[in-house]
Amino acid sequence: MSKFTSVSTFPLAGRPVHRVGYGAMQLAGPGVFGPPKDRDAAIALLRQAVASGVNHIDTSDFYGPHITNQLIREALHPYPHDLVIVTKVGALRGEDGSWIPALEPQAIKRGVYDNLRNLGVDALDVVNVRIFGNVHTPAEGSIEKQVAALAELKHQGLVRHIGLSNVTSTQVAEAQGIVEIVCVQNQYNLVQREDDALVDELAGKGIAYVPFFPLGGFTPIQSSLLSKVAQTIGATPMQVALAWLLHRAPNILLIPGTSSLEHLRENMQAAQWSLPEAERAQLDAIGQAKGES
């Protein structure tokens, strides 16, 4: 697999990162809980991602829990200078694998310490505070307490940059009144287009927008129109779904998740596909049709 040559970058945490990164959530066991089936394969995949040009990895200490970060550390520590690791706080895992909101200032502090320990670093590049909202979609309400807690940890030098996850435009503005926000990570893809206006707003402010579930998440997107466009341009449907996001706005950074080397290769090649205007218009219609239904 060749190193990226023509792929454009976008600044994240003061560094230019390739627009195709990697989301590490799929490396834990089923349900993002427990160890992976094949630990060596997970480590090999992380090393291959970085060797292939990925310099933006998304993780959290609540994946596993702890396991994904421990895999990243074993595979990549000492970390390459250009690698930006973005983690998140705001949840804990129950013994049954359940996701428990942990958004009190003390819990946020504990989450930062868990990430520092398991990633093996003195300071975290970027920490997103993951607001619970309506699970995978945001809900209005003040996030002042959570952002202030992270800002304090930034002041102490434990966190270099702060981002937000699962938030509204109003919440972004509230957080920006407290501390600099470098990225927003919300659900967005070809089908889930509720954040269309927020993507454009953040592009105007030079803030990275990092869609989670870029391929649809646990149930990847299926659409006959997507398959038809993929066939027309000679790509796979998932490559087209990623290429559409890259074309959507310059501040979109991708973190597709996979536990497969073959899919990693495919996803990284997505940046090479250019989408003709006619095909792009057809793809746009997928999300618009959903919005109207």
Ligand SMILES: NC(=O)c1ccc[n+]([C@@H]2O[C@H](COP(=O)([O-])OP(=O)(O)OC[C@H]3O[C@@H](n4cnc5c(N)ncnc54)[C@H](OP(=O)(O)O)[C@@H]3O)[C@@H](O)[C@H]2O)c1
């Ligand atoms: N902030 C948040 O609340 C939040 C929530 C969810 C996720 N995230 C982050 O976002 C990242 C991306 O989300 P995600 O991993 O849940 O979902 P995703 O990237 O939308 O999709 C992952 C799924 O697609 C499959 N896949 C990946 N590449 C493929 C390809 N080329 N062809 C066919 N199938 C493919 C994967 O299976 P295989 O393993 O078989 O490839 C996996 O089932 C996560 O890794 C995590 O870092 C954040």
